[in-house]
Amino acid sequence: MRSFEEINEKIEKGKVVVLTAEEAVKLSKEKGVKYVYENVDVVTTGTFSPMCSSGVFFNFGHTTPPMRMEEIKLDGVTVHAGLAAVDGFLGATQEDGIGGSYVIEKLISGQDVFLSANAKGTDCYPRKKIEGYINKDIINEFYFFNPRNVYQNYSAATNGSNKTIYTYMGKLLPNYSNVTYATSGELSPLLKDPKLKTIGIGTRIFFGGTQGYVVWQGTQYNPSTEDIPKNPSRTLAVIGNAKEMSREYIRAAKFKGYGVTIFIGIGIPIPILDEEIAYYVTRSNSELITTVRDYSKHDKPIIREVTYQELKSGKIELNGKYVKTAPITSMNVSRKIANELKKQILNKEFFLTKPVASLPSKSDYKKLNTKSTKQEKVIKNECVNCGLCTGYCNALYIENDTVKFERTNCTNCGLCSDVCPVGIELPWGLIN
Structure with missing residues (x-):
């Protein structure tokens, strides 16, 4: 061999x-x-x-002031914006405007396309709108x-x-x-x-x-x-x-x-x-x-x-x-x-x-088979031990990379719930 x-x-x-x-x-x-x-x-x-199952990721680069793009269009074609501040994904078969594949082809050819993006604005990303022409040399990433x-x-x-x-x-x-x-x-x-x-x-x-x-x-x-x-x-x-x-x-x-x-x-x-x-x-x-x-x-x-x-x-x-x-x-x-x-x-x-x-020698490939009735499952909202809350509250601390809770220091102020990124609500569930 x-x-x-x-x-x-x-x-x-x-x-x-x-x-x-x-x-x-x-x-x-x-x-x-x-x-x-x-x-x-x-x-x-x-x-x-x-x-057909093709598409490109973008990183457009940060604006001044910075912006978290939430609604993005290139030459009128919708770009999926649910990724990060200035990242996006454009599917080749996106149908609105001229079509996703035509935007991709224009960018590969070195042409300019018109970018328009809107956002609600946040403290760290205050900008709410941007419009202007971009091309593949201006943006950071553009890959299939x-x-x-x-x-x-x-x-x-x-x-x-x-x-x-x-x-x-x-x-x-x-x-x-x-x-x-x-x-x-x-x-x-x-x-x-x-x-x-x-x-x-x-x-x-x-x-x-x-x-x-x-x-x-x-x-x-x-x-x-x-x-x-x-x-x-x-x-x-x-x-x-x-x-x-x-x-x-x-x-x-x-x-x-x-x-x-x-x-x-x-x-x-x-x-x-x-x-x-x-x-x-x-x-x-x-x-x-x-x-x-x-x-x-x-x-x-x-x-x-x-x-x-x-x-x-x-x-x-x-x-x-x-x-x-x-x-x-x-x-x-x-x-x-x-x-x-x-x-x-x-x-x-x-x-x-x-x-x-x-690559696998077998697959569990199957066709879509939806159910006629909806099955509800109770999903417990659990702490992910990120530790963000410990920077605001004297009742919470990190020990062995795990968030710990000292009940005697809790004042029921609700600050932990206010900052928790996964939405843990009082009363706290991680009792040691």
């Missing part, structure tokens, strides 16, 4: 052998999987697809933290109803008249390492034109028991500095009848540590399978299985007739990402990271 350290040493010495996933598939057909394992160190992947990107396979979409429907998979014509799909096939990152033997928390990735990292399993993470999943399975949560990203790999988008979304470009290098990994990275479009689902029904039933080679041919047979297929994922940009990542590794600009922890 090879190691991450050995491959990084080859990168440092300029001796590393890197192929894109498409090149690895071609080489395997010519000389076999074993040859790929013995002669290739890294295989690069790429995808450029709409990834995406809860769910890079689906491990994704079902193709069709429509069995008698009317046209508009979805996040695009416009679907009635009576199974077209099919759309959204995975880059043999370039797709998680199809090249389906068991995530090399991808985990801490994996360095190509993200939007800069280097980012895998930070957790993505939401809706639902590992398949199949060797190579045929349905939506694993996902990744990723982070990256939006200030360093390029509009070439981050693009705002809008689907008619659905709403705004965002194209995200991600590439992941797969180190060829053993022959099993070499086998998976060399699977071709003719061997990678997804399902076609009917999006006109809420449970999206499977109509048939199909290979990516069939999908990429431009038409497939569906219910006895041939219908057009069309990708949402840009193969042009996906291929560009894989090639750019290859170039960076060869130029010693990108080194591999060994995961600090593996």
Whole structure:
């Protein structure tokens, strides 16, 4: 077996052998999987697809006088402000104004956007309003933290109803008249390492034109028991500095009848540590399978299985007739990402990271099931032992990092309740 350290040493010495996933598939057909394992160190992947579960964190910088921003808008788009004084989060699919993804794209492009924020004003944050233009060079932080990107396979979409429907998979014509799909096939990152033997928390990735990292399993993470999943399975949560990203790999988008979304470009290098990994990275479009689902029904039933080679041919047979297929994922940009990542590794600009922890092999993923009746539970309001109250009251003190109460010194003045950040009320509950 090879190691991450050995491959990084080859990168440092300029001796590393890197192929894109498409090149690895071609080489395997010519000389076999074993040859790929013995002669290739890294295989690069790429995808450029709409990834709705994306968004950016901001730190706008403190104003003079200081302000705790409570209602924030950028070019009329609502930014979630329930974080701290001048922090905020903007989801890519935020719908008001021009849409969250369009604000993100403008900032990445270096354009100015209009900031407006309001607040009630407090003693430590007295300012109540600010308006003006900002850009990515003015603010402190501007980074993506995406809860769910890079689906491990994704079902193709069709429509069995008698009317046209508009979805996040695009416009679907009635009576199974077209099919759309959204995975880059043999370039797709998680199809090249389906068991995530090399991808985990801490994996360095190509993200939007800069280097980012895998930070957790993505939401809706639902590992398949199949060797190579045929349905939506694993996902990744990723982070990256939006200030360093390029509009070439981050693009705002809008689907008619659905709403705004965002194209995200991600590439992941797969180190060829053993022959099993070499086998998976060399699977071709003719061997990678997804399902076609009917999006006109809420449970999206499977109509048939199909290979990516069939999908990429431009038409497939569906219910006895041939219908057009069309990708949402840009193969042009996906291929560009894989090639750019290859170039960076060869130029010693990108080194591999060994995961600090593996992602789960199982998941408790479930669909929302609300209850028709509300269950009330009594939650006791307990002291968290922060100790703030001890600075105001002679009846309270800290001993062994725990707040203690001396009843004989209590005058029932109520000052402890006045300053308590978790709302402990008199009479006090922490009797020693």
